Amino acid sequence: MKILTGNDLRTGAVTWWNGSGWSPFVDDAVDVGDEAEEILARETAARRVNAAYMIDAGIDADGHVRPAHIKDRVRALGPTVRRDLAVPTADKTGWDWVI
Amino acid sequence: MYKYDHYDQAMVEARVEEFRDQARRRLEGKLTEDQFKPLRLMNGLYLQLHAYMLRVAIPYGTLDARQLEMLADIADKYDRGYGHFTTRQNIQYNWIKLEDAADILADLAKVEMHAIQTSGNCIRNISADHFAGAAADEVVDPRPYAELLRQWSSFHPEFTYLPRKFKIAVIASAKDRAAMRLHDIGIRIVRHEGEIGAQFYVGGGMGRTPMIAPLVRDFVPIDQLITYAEACLRVYNRYGRRDNKYKARIKILVHELGAAEYTRQVEEEFAHLLSVGVEPPLAELDRIKAHFELPEPLRLPGQATGVKRPSEGSKNGCIPDRARDDGFGLWADRNTHPHRHPDYVSAVISLKPAGGIPGDATSEQMRLVARLARDYSFDELRVLHTQNLLLPHVRIADLHAVWSALDAAGLGAANMDTIEDIIACPGLDYCSLANARSIPLAQRISERFAASGRTDVVGELKLKISGCINACGHHHAGHIGILGVDKKGKENFQLSLGGSEAEDVSLAKITGPGFDEDGVVAAVEKVTDVFLAARTEGERFLDTYRRIGMEPFKEALYGNA
Numbered sequence: 001m002k003i004l005t006g007n008d009l010r011t012g013a014v015t016w017w018n019g020s021g022w023s024p025f026v027d028d029a030v031d032v033g034d035e036a037e038e039i040l041a042r043e044t045a046a047r048r049v050n051a052a053y054m055i056d057a058g059i060d061a062d063g064h065v066r067p068a069h070i071k072d073r074v075r076a077l078g079p080t081v082r083r084d085l086a087v088p089t090a091d092k093t094g095w096d097w098v099i
Numbered sequence: 100m101y102k103y104d105h106y107d108q109a110m111v112e113a114r115v116e117e118f119r120d121q122a123r124r125r126l127e128g129k130l131t132e133d134q135f136k137p138l139r140l141m142n143g144l145y146l147q148l149h150a151y152m153l154r155v156a157i158p159y160g161t162l163d164a165r166q167l168e169m170l171a172d173i174a175d176k177y178d179r180g181y182g183h184f185t186t187r188q189n190i191q192y193n194w195i196k197l198e199d200a201a202d203i204l205a206d207l208a209k210v211e212m213h214a215i216q217t218s219g220n221c222i223r224n225i226s227a228d229h230f231a232g233a234a235a236d237e238v239v240d241p242r243p244y245a246e247l248l249r250q251w252s253s254f255h256p257e258f259t260y261l262p263r264k265f266k267i268a269v270i271a272s273a274k275d276r277a278a279m280r281l282h283d284i285g286i287r288i289v290r291h292e293g294e295i296g297a298q299f300y301v302g303g304g305m306g307r308t309p310m311i312a313p314l315v316r317d318f319v320p321i322d323q324l325i326t327y328a329e330a331c332l333r334v335y336n337r338y339g340r341r342d343n344k345y346k347a348r349i350k351i352l353v354h355e356l357g358a359a360e361y362t363r364q365v366e367e368e369f370a371h372l373l374s375v376g377v378e379p380p381l382a383e384l385d386r387i388k389a390h391f392e393l394p395e396p397l398r399l400p401g402q403a404t405g406v407k408r409p410s411e412g413s414k415n416g417c418i419p420d421r422a423r424d425d426g427f428g429l430w431a432d433r434n435t436h437p438h439r440h441p442d443y444v445s446a447v448i449s450l451k452p453a454g455g456i457p458g459d460a461t462s463e464q465m466r467l468v469a470r471l472a473r474d475y476s477f478d479e480l481r482v483l484h485t486q487n488l489l490l491p492h493v494r495i496a497d498l499h500a501v502w503s504a505l506d507a508a509g510l511g512a513a514n515m516d517t518i519e520d521i522i523a524c525p526g527l528d529y530c531s532l533a534n535a536r537s538i539p540l541a542q543r544i545s546e547r548f549a550a551s552g553r554t555d556v557v558g559e560l561k562l563k564i565s566g567c568i569n570a571c572g573h574h575h576a577g578h579i580g581i582l583g584v585d586k587k588g589k590e591n592f593q594l595s596l597g598g599s600e601a602e603d604v605s606l607a608k609i610t611g612p613g614f615d616e617d618g619v620v621a622a623v624e625k626v627t628d629v630f631l632a633a634r635t636e637g638e639r640f641l642d643t644y645r646r647i648g649m650e651p652f653k654e655a656l657y658g659n660a
Contacts, residue, residue, distance in 0.1 A: 010126065011196045012150035047128050051146055069588060071527060074536075075148050079528035081456055081538045085179060085194075099536075099590070 001031035003065065004039060005072060006052025014075045014087070015049060016065075022049055024087055026076035029057065029065045064091050073098045100161050100479060101246050101390040103211045110254070111208045114215055118142050119201035126198065141221075143214030144200055147531050151195040154217040155207060159227035159245040159269070160188030160482040162212075164469035167480055169210040171465035177203050182465070183529075184450060184458040186522060186573055187266070188226050188482040189217060193529055215253065220261045222252035222332075228270045228277050229483040232391060233445045233491040235437040238290045241271035243388040244297070244324060247379070248286075250387075251325050258332055262339030263347035265332070266304070277484060278600035280312045281305055281576060283349045284331055288321075295321045301331050301361070302353030305570035309606050310350040313358040315365060323369075326378045330369035334361065394477040397492060401441035427502050429555075430513035435498070442495055446476075448488040448505060449512040449520065453549035454542050457523045458486030467508050475501050485522055487515070518553075518560040518627070519545040522573050526566030526583060527590070533566035535583025535590035540564055543620050557627050560640040561599075576600035578641045579626060580607040581619060592619035596626065596652055597644045608649060611657050622656055629655045 004017035005026075015022035016029040017039060023029070032039060036054040043049045056068035067073050077094050078086035086094075103111070118138070125135040139145075143154040155170070162170075170190055174182050177199045178192040185191055195203065207213055216223055225245045232240040248267060252258065258265070268277045271288035279285035285300035296318045303312025319327040331349075338356075340346040353361045392398075435444040448468060451457050460468075468488055472480045475497045481489035493501055505511045514520045521544060524530065526537030541564055548554045563577030567584075574580030580595040591613040598607030614622050627640070629652050634643040644652070 007146055007150070010198045012146060012194075014149055044132075047126070050132055070585075070590065071148070071531075071533075074527055078149060079193075079538075080536060081528050081542065 001057050001059065001065075002033065002036060002054050003029040003057045003067070004032055004036060004052055004054055005029070005067075005075065006043075006049040009047050009050040012050075016076075017043070017052075025089055026065050026067065026087075027063075027089065027091060060097070062091075062093075064093075066097060070099065100163060101158075101242075101387065108208070108211070111211070111213045111215070114142070114213065115201060115204045115208050118204060122197060122201050137219070139197075139200075140218040141215070142200070142204065143217035144195070144197075145218065145531075147193065147529055148527075149529065150193060151197055151200065152529070153192045153195045153200065153203060153214055154185070155190050155192075155212060155214050156217050156224040157188050157190060157212075157482050158249050159225055159231065159242050160229050160484070161227075161231075161242060162480050162482070163478050164473040164480065165478075166210045166212055167465050167469040167472070169206060169212070171462035171469070173203055173206060174462040174465070176206075181459055181461045183456075183525065184460065184482050184486050184488070186484050186486065186524070186571060187224055188229070188484055189224055190482070191525075193525075218264075219259075220263050220265075221259050222255065222261075222265045222267065225249050225252070226266070226268045226277055226282075226484060228272065228275075229481045229489055230276060230436055230445050230491065231271065231481075232393065233436075233438050233443075234272060234274075235439045236274055237272040237439075239271050239288055239295060240391050241269045241286075241288050243384060243391050244271075244286070244288055244321075245269040246387050246390075247325065247384055248328065251328070251379070258336065261332070261336055262341045263344070263349075265335075265349065267328075273602060275600070275602040275604070278573065278576060278604075280604045281309070281573075281600055282312065283335075284328065285312050286324075286328075289318065291318050297321065297324050297327070299327060299331065301365075302350040302358070304348055304350045305573060305575045306348065307345060307568040307570075308348075308350065309570070309575040310354060311604050311606065312350070313353070315358065315362045321384075322381055323373070323378060326372045327365075327369055329377055330365045330372055333368050333372075334364045338364075394492070397440050397443065397477075426506065426511065426513065427499055430502050430506075430511055431498055433513045433517070434515045435493075438492065440492075443492050444495055444498065446490045446493045446498065446501060447483065447515045448490065448510050449514055450487050450510075451514055451520050451541075451545060452509055452512045453514075453519060454546040456538050457521055457541050460488070464508055464510055467504065467510070471501055471504060485515075485520060487520070514545075514549075514554060516559045516561065517555075518548050518557050518562050518579075518623075520561070521545055522561075522563040522577075524565050524567075524572035526564075526572075530566060530571075532569055533583065534568075534585035535566050535592065537564040537566040537572055537581075537583060540581060540583075540592070540616065540619065543616075544623055547620065547624070553627065556631065558639060560627070562623070563598075573600060574598075575606050576604075577607055578639075578644070579623060581623075584613065586613065590616060592616065594619060594622050594626070594656070596649065597641065599641055603641075610649065610653055625655045626652055 300312035476490035523541040527533040565572035595607035
C-alpha cells in the first residue's frame with residue numbers, strides 16, 4: 001500500500017494521512033492509491049502538513065500498518081533509544097518490528 | 100570570557116525579531132516551505148525525523164553558568180527536558196515547535212547566545228581547544244583569536260553564500276585537541292622568535308571524502324590573521340565547485356588545484372588584500388583579549404597549601420590515590436588535565452555513562468554543572484567536541500567535592516579518552532540524513548566494556564560512530580571508527596581502524612565487509628583482543644595498529660578466507 005507522511009507545520013510532529021486529515025498514529029494511515037500527488041498538493045497548500053511524501057507500507061496479521069523503510073518505522077514510533085518519548089500507541093509490539 | 104558589547108547585542112536582538120516575522124509569515128502561509136527553509140536554516144532550525152531541531156551556537160565551546168542555566172530552562176520550557184551536546188561544541192534540541200522558535204531565540208539573546216550560522220553554507224561556529232586558557236602546554240589562549248574570527252565571520256556579506264558550509268578550528272599548542280587538521284581551515288597559534296603568529300592548514304575535512312589539511316602558510320603575523328583568512332575564503336568562494344554539492348567543500352578545491360597552486364592563489368589575493376586594508380586594528384584584538392584575562396587567583400603563584408601531594412606516576416602529578424575504592428582516584432586520574440597553575444586542574448565531566456546516550460544531558464544535570472562552575476571554576480564552562488563538558492579551573496583541593504556532586508548526579512563516569520568515551524552522532528534515532536542508528540551501538544559497547552572491566556586494561560582508545568557518510572560522528576578519525584550504512588533496507592556497519600584527529604592525525608582504513616549490529620559489537624571486542632595480545636609496554640591501541648598493520652585485525656575478524 002501507499003501511505004502519506006509528513007510533519008505538522010506548527011509543531012514538527014510526525015503525521016500520517018488518515019483519509020480526511022493528519023493523525024499522529026501510523027496505524028491510522030490509509031492507502032492513497034494513485035491520489036497521493038493531489039492530496040499532497042492540497043494539504044501542503046493548506047499548511048496542514050510540511051515536507052510530506054509518499055511511502056510504501058504493509059499491514060501485518062494484526063492489522064497494524066508497517067512502513068517499509070526503517071527510517072519511517074523509526075519516525076512512526078520515536079527514537080528507539082528513548083522509548084519513554086515514544087508516540088503513544090495501542091500497538092504493544094511496535095518495538096519488535098521497528099528495526 | 101567574552102561579553103557582548105551593545106553592537107553584538109543589538110545585532111542578535113534584531114535577528115530574533117527578523118526571524119519572528121519570518122516564522123509568523125510561514126505559519127500564516129505567506130511564505131512557502133521552499134522560501135522559508137533557507138531562512139530557518141540561517142537560524143539553526145532544521146526539520147528532523149520527529150520534529151524541528153534547533154542547534155544553538157556555543158562559540159569555541161565556552162559558556163558561563165548563567166548561559167548553561169538558560170540552556171537548561173529552554174530544555175524544560177520548550178523541549179523535553181534534555182539537550183544534546185555536539186561534535187562542534189554546540190547544543191541541539193530535538194523536539195522544538197516552529198511556533199516557539201522565535202521565543203527561544205529571544206531567551207537565548209538574553210544571555211548573549213544565538214543560533215546564527217549554525218547551519219547553511221556559511222562560516223559555522225568556530226571551535227577551539229577545549230582546554231584553552233587553562234592548558235599548561237599552550238603558547239597563548241587561542242580564544243581571543245577565535246573570537247576575532249567569530250566577529251569577522253558573523254554576517255560577513257561576502258561569505259554568507261559559500262559553495263558549501265565552512266568550519267574553522269583554532270588551537271595554540273603542539274597537542275591538537277580540536278581535530279584542527281580535519282577542518283576547512285585549521286589555525287595553530289604559534290610563537291616564532293618571540294612573535295605571535297598563525298599557521299594555516301587549509302582543505303581538511305571528514306564527510307564522504309575525508310582529507311587532512313595541508314600546511315598552506317607556516318607563519319602569518321598576528322596582525323594579518325583576518326586578512327589571510329579572508330584570502331583563503333576568497334579563493335574558495337571564487338573557484339569552489341557550486342555545480343556539485345558533493346564536490347563543493349574547500350578540500351576538493353585544494354585537492355584538485357594542488358596545495359601549491361591553491362597557496363599561490365591565496366598569496367596573490369593576500370597581497371592584494373594587504374593593499375586594501377581589511378584587517379581590524381590591533382586595538383580591537385586587545386579589547387577582546389581583555390575579556391579572556393585569567394581570574395586573579397590563577398595569575399598568582401602556586402601556593403600548594405592544602406593541596407594533596409603528587410602521587411607516583413600520576414599524569415597530573417597531583418592526584419591522590421588512583422585505587423581509592425570510592426572511585427574518586429580513578430576519576431581524578433582519568434578525567435583531569437594539567438592546568439597552567441600548579442594548584443588547579445581542568446576537570447572533564449563525562450556525558451558518557453556506561454549504556455548512556457553520548458552527549459545528552461538533562462536540564463537538572465545542566466543546572467548542577469552550572470552551579471559547580473559558579474562555585475568551583477570561576478563561573479566558566481566548556482563543551483568538548485568529544486560531547487563532554489568541562490570545568491576548566493578547579494582547585495585540586497576542591498576536586499573531591501566536585502566529583503562527589505557529579506557522581507551523585509550520574510555524571511561521575513571516569514572514562515575520558517577510553518573506549519567508553521565514544522563519540523556518536525544522533526544517527527537514525529533522530530537525524531533525517533542518517534542511514535543507521537549510532538547511539539545503540541555506543542550504548543552496547545560502553546556497557547559491555549564497563550561490565551567486563553576491560554576499559555582500564557585497554558587504556559586510551561578513541562571510538563567514533565557515524566550514522567551516515569556525512570561523518571558527524573568523526574568515524575574517519577577514530578582509532579576505531581564505525582560507519583552505519585543502509586544495505587538493502589537493513590542497518591549495516593563498516594568498521595575502520597587507525598584514524599586519529601590529534602597531532603598524529605591520520606584517516607582510518609576500512610577493515611573489510613560490514614557487520615550487522617550484533618556483529619559489529621563483537622568485532623570491536625575482537626579488535627581489542629588482537630591489540631591486547633600484540634601490544635608492547637606503554638602502547639596505545641593506535642600505536643599497536645600502526646606497528647603491526649591491518650592484517651592481524653583482518654584475520655581475527657574474517658579469518659583467512
